[in-house]
Amino acid sequence: xxxxxxxxxxxxxxxxxxxxxxxxxxxxxxxxxxxxxxxxxxxxxxxxxxxxxxxxxxxxxxxxxxxxxxxxxxxxxxxxxxxxxxxx
Numbered sequence: 001x002x003x004x005x006x007x008x009x010x011x012x013x014x015x016x017x018x019x020x021x022x023x024x025x026x027x028x029x030x031x032x033x034x035x036x037x038x039x040x041x042x043x044x045x046x047x048x049x050x051x052x053x054x055x056x057x058x059x060x061x062x063x064x065x066x067x068x069x070x071x072x073x074x075x076x077x078x079x080x081x082x083x084x085x086x087x088x
Contacts, residue, residue, distance in 0.1 A: 002033070003031065003032070003033045004032045005029065009028055011023065011025065014028075014030075
């Protein structure tokens with residue numbers, strides 16, 4: 001994973017959307033990290049390895065493995081309730 005850190009970077013040089021809420025004329029520290037995605041085969045191999053050699057994992061490790069889901073808790077609960085209520 002690539003990571004770039006710039007200290008004392010002028011706020012005035014930032015893109016407009018990143019300047020929001022910052023004071024003009026100040027400096028900031030910027031950290032840029034490249035996101036990595038696993039392809040399906042690599043993901044399947046990783047899951048198979050984990051299942052073959054189970055070890056306790058923290059919630060943070062599990063979330064990092066799965067990646068962002070872009071679903072709020074409220075949306076997830078609503079979806080589960082809708083599925084449950086199908087059977088009523």
